Amino acid sequence: MFVVATQLGEGLTLHTDFYELNMMNTFFEQGISERNAVFEVFFRDLPFGSGFAVFAGLEHVMDYLNHLKFSEDDLAYLQSQTDYSDAFIDYLRHLKFTCTVKSALEGDLVFNNEPIWQIEGPLAQAQLVETAVLNMINYQTLVATKAARIRSVAGADPLMEFGTRRAQETAAALWGTRAAYIGGFNATSNVLAGKEFGIPISGTHAHSLVQAYGNDYDAFKAYARSNKDVVFLVDTYDTLRSGVPAAIKVANEFKGKINFLGVRIDSGDMAFISKRVRQQLDDAGYESAKIYASNDLDENTIQNLKMQGAKIDIWGVGTRLITAYDQPALGAVFKLVSIEDAAGKMRDTIKLSNNAEKVSTPGKKQVWRITRQDDGKSEGDYVALADETIDTQRSLYMFHPNFPYINKTVKNFEAKPLLQTIYDKGQQVYHTPPLQEVQAYATRSTNALWDEYRRILNPQDYPVDLSQRVWDNKMDLIKAVKSAVADREE
Numbered sequence: 464m465f466v467v468a469t470q471l472g473e474g475l476t477l478h479t480d481f482y483e484l485n486m487m488n489t490f491f492e493q494g495i496s497e498r499n500a501v502f503e504v505f506f507r508d509l510p511f512g513s514g515f516a517v518f519a520g521l522e523h524v525m526d527y528l529n530h531l532k533f534s535e536d537d538l539a540y541l542q543s544q545t546d547y548s549d550a551f552i553d554y555l556r557h558l559k560f561t562c563t564v565k566s567a568l569e570g571d572l573v574f575n576n577e578p579i580w581q582i583e584g585p586l587a588q589a590q591l592v593e594t595a596v597l598n599m600i601n602y603q604t605l606v607a608t609k610a611a612r613i614r615s616v617a618g619a620d621p622l623m624e625f626g627t628r629r630a631q632e633t634a635a636a637l638w639g640t641r642a643a644y645i646g647g648f649n650a651t652s653n654v655l656a657g658k659e660f661g662i663p664i665s666g667t668h669a670h671s672l673v674q675a676y677g678n679d680y681d682a683f684k685a686y687a688r689s690n691k692d693v694v695f696l697v698d699t700y701d702t703l704r705s706g707v708p709a710a711i712k713v714a715n716e717f718k719g720k721i722n723f724l725g726v727r728i729d730s731g732d733m734a735f736i737s738k739r740v741r742q743q744l745d746d747a748g749y750e751s752a753k754i755y756a757s758n759d760l761d762e763n764t765i766q767n768l769k770m771q772g773a774k775i776d777i778w779g780v781g782t783r784l785i786t787a788y789d790q791p792a793l794g795a796v797f798k799l800v801s802i803e804d805a806a807g808k809m810r811d812t813i814k815l816s817n818n819a820e821k822v823s824t825p826g827k828k829q830v831w832r833i834t835r836q837d838d839g840k841s842e843g844d845y846v847a848l849a850d851e852t853i854d855t856q857r858s859l860y861m862f863h864p865n866f867p868y869i870n871k872t873v874k875n876f877e878a879k880p881l882l883q884t885i886y887d888k889g890q891q892v893y894h895t896p897p898l899q900e901v902q903a904y905a906t907r908s909t910n911a912l913w914d915e916y917r918r919i920l921n922p923q924d925y926p927v928d929l930s931q932r933v934w935d936n937k938m939d940l941i942k943a944v945k946s947a948v949a950d951r952e953e
Contacts, residue, residue: 468841474532500802504798508575517608538555565888582596601794606646611647617778624650626780671857687713690721695710725753728753733758734773740754817933826934826937829881831846833861833873848932
């Protein structure tokens with residue numbers, strides 16, 4: 464498993480918000496740190512106006528949890544910055560992760576208002592991991608989703624990830640590259656990501672090569688002398704009058720000595736230029752040479768270029784992918800849904816708000832993906848309490864949690880639990896498959912969706928329905944909390 468060195472300490476245990484530690488201290492001092500608690504991660508709105516999201520970040524979370532330990536250096540720092548008691552510091556010193564974790568798998572499609580990651584165990588431990596888990600899942604799910612959207616419009620065209628130089632530092636570049644691959648990209652320009660994650664690497668050359676020689680021909684000839692597989696960047700000076708003619712001339716001179724894969728364009732009207740470039744290459748007998756394109760591409764630009772008949776074969780996407788350019792955050796949250804009371808009984812909890820969408824759904828839950836038996840197409844997700852069972856031999860009544868009159872009865876279906884056990888009382892029981900398998904799984908998951916949910920513009924809302932027990936439990940708890948608040952006001 465790949466570990467990104469932080470260069471800031473011995474691990475990521477202190478990669479947390481200060482208030483998490485302050486709450487842990489409160490739980491410890493008040494004697495409730497070991498009470499059993501359940502937290503769930505979910506997000507409220509799908510990113511990019513998309514009809515789905517692609518889950519990613521689990522591998523990074525697992526690496527973090529496997530190294531969750533307070534070092535002596537960590538503890539010394541906390542002692543210098545806080546008034547934590549020696550007893551609490553000693554508690555942190557001997558802290559060992561013993562929680563049970565269930566999660567969607569990388570490559571799973573996930574949707575708003577359903578749990579996608581769940582932790583159960585001692586309250587203090589479960590609280591500690593909130594910040595890091597959200598940090599990893601929020602970002603990587605964003606990038607994987609963006610990549611899947613780009614893949615949906617690119618069709619079978621190869622996609623190259625070129626975003627490292629625009630990423631928010633090294634960890635984002637590396638883990639973002641991995642997420643992009645999960646979402647459907649074919650290769651990356653990042654050599655370290657290629658080495659650590661087994662992702663194919665790909666690259667051409669920069670404008671500086673041409674600038675160093677002062678003209679396209681000499682630069683391309685020098686590049687051909689030192690590289691076997693060549694793609695020439697042809698827009699440094701004049702794409703059609705200088706760049707492409709020089710590329711063709713060098714390809715002719717080095718025929719049999721190099722693999723002339725094609726040319727790359729990085730500026731200008733790409734629809735118009737690509738058509739002219741294609742004509743020049745074909746006229747010279749290089750019908751199999753590919754045209755690579757880059758320059759702030761995303762799913763919208765690629766879709767528009769295809770609609771204009773652009774002759775582009777391979778797409779290099781950087782900034783707008785690795786930074787999730789048009790969606791700064793996924794907005795996933797980490798909420799307590801159940802906790803052990805003083806009598807040792809689990810008590811469901813809820814967070815209320817004047818905003819209906821911010822009211823949490825109480826209780827430990829499982830998400831069931833309901834699909835048709837005949838073709839595997841999705842019917843929606845069914846959020847049930849963890850102890851509920853789904854009988855596929857009987858019909859299933861599904862209804863919209865906010866608009867119950869929107870409902871349906873499903874027959875001849877299959878039900879797959881979304882949340883899989885990753886850790887059982889601190890012991891890792893799940894191991895991430897090879898990344899190529901994760902990507903293939905993500906592709907299959909996406910293809911199982913109806914086109915109406917996958918389309919880029921104004922997708923249909925995917926059904927995420929609550930079971931009757933979950934809905935009743937939520938309504939009962941809302942009523943109980945409001946009644947208790949009213950009693951205190953009297």
